[in-house]
Amino acid sequence: MTDQLTRVAPAQGAESGALKETLEDYTLRFAPRSYRKWSGAVVATSALGGIAYLADFSIGANIGIAHGTGNALWGIGLFAAVIIATGIPLAYYAARYNLDLDLITRGSGFGYYGSVVTNLIFASFTFIFFALEGSIMAQGLHLGLSVPLPVGYLVSTLIVLPLVIYGMKALAKLQVWTTPLWLVMMVGPLIYLLAAHPGSVSEFLAFSGVDENGAPRGEGVSWAGIMLCAGVCLSLIAQIAEQIDYLRFMPPKTPENKRRWWSAVLIAGPGWVLFGAVKQIVGLFLAVYLIANVADGAGIANQPVHQFLITYEEMMPHWLAMTLAVILVVISQIKINVTNAYSGSLAWTNSFTRVTKTYPGRLVFVVVNLVIALVLMEANMFSFLSELLNFYANCGIAWIVVVATDIVVNKYLLGISPKHPEFRRGMLYAVNPVGFVSVIVAAGASIAVFFGLFGDGIAPFSPLVAAVLAMLLPPILAVATKGRYYLRRTDDGIDLPMYDEHGNPSDEKLLCCVSGVEFERPDMLASAVPAADGSKQYISSLALACDKTGLHVLPEQR
Incomplete structure (x- = not known):
């Protein structure tokens, strides 16, 4: 190491x-077999450890409070379906050929320099969600230890730095050893709440949302409501890239380990969304419980630290509940933010080195990513979370769907794109219009829809615009260019x-x-x-x- x-x-x-x-x-290349000594089970556990983040609880709460349980559940279901459909081909390519998503993107319609734009999309994902998780940790430190929020933001940033330095070996150990404790602390209170308050389930299902003043919205299920919920959730579509940063270390696939290999890839790749969807639903469930049973609950219902603190207080004394809530928040934040910082450093380094042909070292970009995240936290990004994630979803969807479409359609159905991935300089053209143009058009059009350029009525459907264009354009451009710019x-x-x-x-x-x-x-x-x-x-x-x-x-x- x-x-x-x-x-x-x-x-x-x-x-x-x-x-x-x-x-x-x-950072810049294929993960060699001589380094990949972990079993598929260890790789999968490490990858899933990175989804311990608490942002899902906040996302689920926010969309449900705004649009009601019905719209939220349908939106979460749509989100999960898109993640699974796009995640399977990407996870397979990463595990089979031991490449990160940037290297896969290069040969899947973007070219050697063309994928720099998607690297920037991914780097943005890592610092946005680092800032989100850091904000949640700062809320926990403020509540439990009276640490001022600005200081908490700084602590949550600096605490991950020593762990990120050592890469996959340190991350694998951290994720494997902390996951059992995290699961017990996460699942236990929920089971107790369901047993002690069975009526909370009917309250949850009947919830129609509340406005800023805590008054019921009475919003019914609608396509617009579903798409607004799905759009926020789909901001997480780039999470597959972080899963791939682990999956690229999968052992070789052989006839002897075929079933175990596939199980690990599917569970740790697109399978992350099943855990994410459950966490979003639980986050909304806890939010509804707080709104219904706690004075001024609407003001804190979307904050995971309060969700778990109040649930723990149902089971134990306040001092112990507070201690466990802070521990849970800190463990969850560390588990995901070491991955955010690590993956972000890979993305920045890849882009910088290709453009400048200079390698300054990955740790330089660990610091860059952390500084950007800290600035977002100090700017109180938590207060405009849904708007930020809805906007970002358009870019993330365009990238992931374009690459998945190139693999499934252009490589396997049309046979235009080379089946084996290529990432090396000299083997690829600088820019391939198939992917590069597709992602620019899909993201640009969906962002225009999001900002109401084509009318407020279709603004909620901007994620759908991004997905549809990202599916249609790569085959059209591949046929139009006859695959000329792949190799x-x-x-x-x-x-x-x-x-x-x-x-x-x-x-x-x-x-x-x-x-x-x-x-x-x-x-x-x-x-x-x-x-x-x-x-x-x-x-x-x-x-x-x-x-x-x-x-x-x-x-x-x-």
């Missing part, structure tokens, strides 16, 4: 900045096979001529610069990403 690439003189001016990268995070080259100049007998990325190793370090076959390409004796030499995708001269980049195939 802490071993670093050996620094050697770069060949023919190739940038040596990439050689600073710590091997454990594999710049089909031959990477290496005679060794890319995959083993089971279709897994090969673990054969080759020596990088720039770093003097051996990398596994999927990370390597032939260099355009021959060795001093005229023989062929190879370069890693990592070193090639920082080759400012471009001398090592193979010419386009004609």
Whole structure:
């Protein structure tokens, strides 16, 4: 984990900045088999540990308070269906080929530089939800320990920094060991509440929402209400990218482990939404309970720390309830925000290195992501949460649906997009209009709808606009361009096979001529610069990403 690439003189001016990268995070490249020593069960548990966040409780409460239980439940159901449909192909590709979602995106219609725009979408997701979780933790510290909110925001930001530094190995241990405690503290109070107050279920089902003054809205179920609820929930669609940051470390798929492998991928990939949907429903249930049974409950009903504090107080003395509520909030915040900070650093580093061909180190962007999140917290983003998430959903949906459509339709149904993912510089065109244009149009049109440019009546349906355009445009553009811009080259100049007998990325190793370090076959390409004796030499995708001269980049195939 802490071993670093050996620094050697770069060949023919190739940038040596990439050689600073710590091997454990594999920021810019495929995760090699030599590092992937975890079982599928450990990877899945680690991935699911990252969804311990409390934002779902707040999201469920907010949409239900605004639109009633009926609209909220239908909206959550629609959200879950979209997540499962788009998440399956993405999770499979990540686990099968050991790539993060940015590397998958590059070869799924965007090109080597084209996916930078989606990286920025993902980076935004990580700091928005880091800020949301940090705000919830600050509320817990304020309530339990009287820590001022601005100080709480700073504490919730700094507490994750030491854990994020060590990457997957530290994150896996943290998630595995804290998950059982988190489950007990989360599920226990709910079971007690249902047993002690069975009438709360009928109150929940009959709830029609309340306004800012706590008066009933009386809103019935409608398509507009459902879509407004689904739109907020669908802001979480980019969560699959964080799941993939774990799934890329899955072991090779073999005939012997096929069932276990698929179970882990489905549960930890798109399966996260089943847990998320349940948490949203529980968040709304607790909010309704507070509104019905606590004085001024409407003012605190969307705050998870109050939801659990009051539920704990049903079971135990106030001092113990307060202690457990704070512990739950802190554990939940740490479990998700180490993932937010880690994944955000990967996204920023990927973009910066490709654009500048300089690798400053992943930890630089850990700090960048944390600073942005802290600014959002200090700006009290919690007060305009639903509006922010509804806006962001348009961008997230456009990205995820475009990539999923390219995999399912363009790769497997039409056969236009290459089935095996490609991410290496020189093998891809700079920009592929299939994905790049699709995401710009889908996101742009849906944002215009969201802001009422086409009338207030269809504004709630902006997520649907994003999803429909993101499904239709990639096949249309792929056919129109005849797949011309997917691959710049089909031959990477290496005679060794890319995959083993089971279709897994090969673990054969080759020596990088720039770093003097051996990398596994999927990370390597032939260099355009021959060795001093005229023989062929190879370069890693990592070193090639920082080759400012471009001398090592193979010419386009004609």
